[in-house]
Amino acid sequence: MTRPTASTAEHLLQLLADRVTEGLDSAAEGEVQALCAALPEFHEAYFEPAAAAVDLALADGDVDPLPAALRARVLADAERWFAGAAAEPAAGRVRLHRRQPRELRGGPRWSARAGWYLAAAAGALALVGWWQALMIPAEPPAEAPRTYAAFVAETPDAVHASWAGLEPGYAQVRGEAVWSDARQAGYLRLVGLPPNDAARAQYQLWIVDPDRDVHPVDGGVFDVAATGEVVVPIHAKLAVDHPTTFAITLEQPGGVVVSGGPLLVAGNVAGQAAGAG
Amino acid sequence: MSESLLQRVAAGDTAAVAACVDAFGGLVWSLARRLIGHAEEAEDAVQEVFIELWKNAARFDPEVAAESTFVAMIARRRLIDRRRRLARRPERGAVSVDDAVLAAPDVLGQVDLKDEAAHAAAALEQLKPEQRHVLQLAVCQGWPHQVIADRLGIPLGTVKTHVRRGLIKVREELAAARKEAVS
Numbered sequence: 260m261t262r263p264t265a266s267t268a269e270h271l272l273q274l275l276a277d278r279v280t281e282g283l284d285s286a287a288e289g290e291v292q293a294l295c296a297a298l299p300e301f302h303e304a305y306f307e308p309a310a311a312a313v314d315l316a317l318a319d320g321d322v323d324p325l326p327a328a329l330r331a332r333v334l335a336d337a338e339r340w341f342a343g344a345a346a347e348p349a350a351g352r353v354r355l356h357r358r359q360p361r362e363l364r365g366g367p368r369w370s371a372r373a374g375w376y377l378a379a380a381a382g383a384l385a386l387v388g389w390w391q392a393l394m395i396p397a398e399p400p401a402e403a404p405r406t407y408a409a410f411v412a413e414t415p416d417a418v419h420a421s422w423a424g425l426e427p428g429y430a431q432v433r434g435e436a437v438w439s440d441a442r443q444a445g446y447l448r449l450v451g452l453p454p455n456d457a458a459r460a461q462y463q464l465w466i467v468d469p470d471r472d473v474h475p476v477d478g479g480v481f482d483v484a485a486t487g488e489v490v491v492p493i494h495a496k497l498a499v500d501h502p503t504t505f506a507i508t509l510e511q512p513g514g515v516v517v518s519g520g521p522l523l524v525a526g527n528v529a530g531q532a533a534g535a536g
Numbered sequence: 537m538s539e540s541l542l543q544r545v546a547a548g549d550t551a552a553v554a555a556c557v558d559a560f561g562g563l564v565w566s567l568a569r570r571l572i573g574h575a576e577e578a579e580d581a582v583q584e585v586f587i588e589l590w591k592n593a594a595r596f597d598p599e600v601a602a603e604s605t606f607v608a609m610i611a612r613r614r615l616i617d618r619r620r621r622l623a624r625r626p627e628r629g630a631v632s633v634d635d636a637v638l639a640a641p642d643v644l645g646q647v648d649l650k651d652e653a654a655h656a657a658a659a660l661e662q663l664k665p666e667q668r669h670v671l672q673l674a675v676c677q678g679w680p681h682q683v684i685a686d687r688l689g690i691p692l693g694t695v696k697t698h699v700r701r702g703l704i705k706v707r708e709e710l711a712a713a714r715k716e717a718v719s
Contacts, residue, residue: 276700279612279682280674282620304609308601309706311608312656313675315569323569325561329579333561333586337553340590461621480621512621 263365267294271301279310285481289492293405296444340343401418407437407446407490414439420505420526428453436505436526438466438493445493445507447481452489452524455509457482462523463514466495467504480514503528540603546594555584560607567608571615572622572680581618585611600714602651619678652710659709663702666690670698 271294274287283291295301324331411417415441424430431451438445447464455462466477479494506525508518541559544552564585568578588610596606660668670688673679674695681699685692 272704273696273700276696276703277681277705278614280678280699282616284620306614306703306707307609307655308605308652308710309703311605311612312652312710313660313671313703313706314608314612315563315604315653316656316660316677317672318566318570322562322566325557325565325582326579329565329582330557330561332579333557333583334554336583336587337557337590338608340587341548341550341553364603457621 268298268301271295271298272305275303275305276286279306280338283495285479285491288479288494290495292444292492296442332356333408337429349460370386378483409449410439410444410446415444418440418502418528420502422449422524422526424524426521426523432524434488436464436493438499438502438505438528440500440502442443443495445495447489447491447493449483449489449491449524450484451486452507454483456487457512460509461512461514463508463510463518464493465508465518466493466499466502467506468499468502475504477490477514478505480510480512540596540598542589542593542596542603542606543598545590546596553590556589560589560604561605563604564611567611568615570676571612572619574622576620577622581615584618585614588614602653605652616678651715655709656706657712659706660702661703667698667702671702672697674699 271291273435274283274291274294277287278291291303295303336376390487414437417437420436422432422434422436426433429452434448436445436447439521461480461482465475466478467475476499477496479496481489481491482507483489504525504527506522508520508522510518510520539547541552541556561582564582565578568581568585569575572578572581577634589607592610596603601609603700660671666688670684670690673684674681679687680693683697684690685695688695
């Protein structure tokens with residue numbers, strides 16, 4: 260593969276600067292991930308300490324006190340979170356009391372719907388997204404091809420999981436998730452996933468890696484603009500070593516920390532689904 | 537050396553939780569107001585940020601960054617992601633350029649800046665006024681780059697260059713300070 264040039268590094272630096280100021284869309288995030296893989300001296304959080312320091316330096320003194328009612332809610336959240344964590348680590352995570360789109364409320368618990376898909380999660384009752392390590396960047400992943408086709412062709416050790424729809428309206432979904440532990444990268448290929456209104460809800464990927472933790476890893480959010488085939492790079496927020504199941508939910512824009520919504524589509528990695536069916 | 541609030545939180549000291557909320561609640565709330573703008577969304581975002589903080593408390597390393605920097609990093613990441621998804625322009629960011637210029641702080645004149653913030657201030661002081669102003673609007677006010685270009689009447693590419701080079705400068709300053717601290 261061609262060695263990255265100085266202009267590639269400059270382009271990556273601009274993307275990283277955009278990331279900590281404007282934020283990036285999923286395509287640009289994928290580009291950052293790929294370029295960081297090619298240029299291991301960089302990482303996704305490259306400018307985050309600098310941006311935080313600039314914020315603190317320039318906004319110093321412009322600090323409003325936390326409203327009392329909000330402080331009370333934050334403390335109540337904390338109490339539930341810590342109480343849950345102490346009582347039952349597998350399920351001990353607070354569910355934030357926040358406004359959600361009406362259509363996302365009250366759906367069937369996906370633990371009931373998913374059946375064997377969650378067997379690998381060792382009884383996890385809720386999905387918890389574990390955001391990327393903040394201060395200690397993960398080991399630079401191996402360089403990853405930048406397209407789905409190239410990834411599949413050049414990554415013989417990648418694991419594959421075929422999708423199956425679990426909810427009404429999703430039975431037609433086909434495709435697969437492919438993932439490489441060595442590269443710490445992968446793709447989703449989805450056919451038939453209904454388009455979403457990104458202003459109201461976004462699809463969110465979860466990766467079950469029971470060797471790592473009983474809590475699935477947040478795989479990032481993505482949008483589907485039209486019917487047909489969609490290819491999305493996987494943005495695992497933590498290292499994933501032995502994924503057994505990939506699953507997709509529909510969440511509020513930006514994704515959630517804890518998912519209570521139904522599991523819409525899931526796929527077990529071939530050979531990993533004990534008791535499938 | 538006494539443990540930091542986040543280290544106490546990570547160690548299970550529940551008394552430190554309220555202290556942490558009191559110590560950093562204003563910072564997180566102010567960041568949310570500036571970067572999100574919409575009050576209800578900002579409140580939800582603050583709740584999310586603190587849950588993130590509890591989850592990541594064990595990752596805090598006082599030898600790597602100050603607590604306030606760590607908190608601001610977690611908050612900014614979550615807030616920027618939320619703002620982008622909401623596709624809303626920060627209400628408080630929609631001040632006039634004149635207001636923003638007037639509000640541009642004299643970074644050397646500030647007191648009580650510690651650790652990374654102080655080093656960032658030193659780095660910012662080395663930037664040209666326009667560069668520093670652009671960085672302030674982009675980082676602190678959360679203005680989109682195109683809006684900054686339109687309002688200041690400078691090319692979008694120049695805005696992006698100012699932001700990129702400004703962050704590189706600050707990052708270099710922080711790295712040098714850290715290197716000096718450990719040597």
